[in-house]
Amino acid sequence: MTQAGREFVLYNVQSNDQCDSYFHKLPKQRRVDGLLVISIFPDDAAAAGFKHAGMSVVLVDAYHPLLTSLVVNNVEGAYQAVKCLIEHGHRRIGFINGIIDSAFRFNPSNDRLIGLHRAIGEAGLPFEPELVLTADWDRQGGRKAALQLLTREDRPTAIFAASDVQAIGVLEAARSLNISVPGDLSLIGFDGIELSEIMELSTVQQPMKYMGELGVQKLIAQIEGSVDGGSPPELIRLQPSLMVRSTITTVAPLIKATHT
Known part of the structure; x- marks a missing residue:
């Protein structure tokens, strides 16, 4: 964000009610250029409010069909x-x-x-x-x-x-x-x-670092207008990686005894 000349403000919510209140007030206040939402699911009314206000919003580790969303x-x-x-x-x-x-x-x-x-x-x-x-x-x-x-x-x-x-x-x-x-x-x-x-x-x-970086890139693109505001929101599914360490071992499959 800072490299793009943007100031980053972190807002932490403690409850669903607090989150809903923030989402519904934000489009009216217009205190931010864009919103990066991490692991929180806006309801339909909040998502519609963002779209109606023309706000730039990207979801990370969450999904709504009206908003660009990055998920694993x-x-x-x-x-x-x-x-x-x-x-x-x-x-x-x-x-x-x-x-x-x-x-x-x-x-x-x-x-x-x-x-x-x-x-x-x-x-x-x-x-x-x-x-x-x-x-x-x-x-x-x-x-x-x-x-x-x-x-x-x-x-x-x-x-x-x-x-x-x-x-x-x-x-x-x-x-x-x-x-x-x-x-x-x-x-x-x-x-x-x-x-x-x-x-x-x-x-x-999960590629959380990359997901966050990509989310910021998508948000800045929306804010700066390099993404057409009328284009449909993206749903981006990122692939996780299997990390096999010392808690897995090979076992011999059980073989049923047969009688002759």
């Missing part, structure tokens, strides 16, 4: 994570997903579940709904869900957590049950937070 391809990321576990011999894979909120058009939890289905379907594996749990996106949510999976008599040999923070909770649960990772359990998360590299956690890394 969550389906592909989850597919690559589960495919990786399958390629390492795992056949019973637990999935700890985040809360699925149907109110949002862009739903990473739903997309990651689609990616799971795609991977196990391609491998010819059955879908086992009892191995799919929904939890809060935090460490406590991951730990609680992992305890349910890992205390099953037929526990999974691998777990895919929909966030790295949840995956850290899985590590805590495994440790409390004396289950070795990766000796007894393989694990992969999603996001690529800095702590995942420190902990050698396998993950699907």
Whole structure:
């Protein structure tokens, strides 16, 4: 922003009500040239207000059909994570997903579940709904869900957590049950937070730095008029990267005994 001669003002919202209030007031106040919205979903009224006022708005890690939006391809990321576990011999894979909120058009939890289905379907594996749990996106949510999976008599040999923070909770649960990772359990998360590299956690890394930079470029282009204001908004899906580290190991697939 500063390189483009623009002043950057950071505004942090603490609640949905505060966010809605800010979005609805902003087009009337006209105190900014443009708005970069990160991981927040404007409602239809707010998006329509931005368009009516001719405001330059770009969403990052969020989506609305009226606004240019940059998102990660969550389906592909989850597919690559589960495919990786399958390629390492795992056949019973637990999935700890985040809360699925149907109110949002862009739903990473739903997309990651689609990616799971795609991977196990391609491998010819059955879908086992009892191995799919929904939890809060935090460490406590991951730990609680992992305890349910890992205390099953037929526990999974691998777990895919929909966030790295949840995956850290899985590590805590495994440790409390004396289950070795990766000796007894393989694990992969999603996001690529800095702590995942420190902990050698396998993950699907989101290109957040590039996404932010691209979002700024798109916003400046709108502000400076190099993008036709009448052109349709863009939906840009960025590809994540698979990072295989020390929490995944290869297991021998079970072979059923045959009688002759």
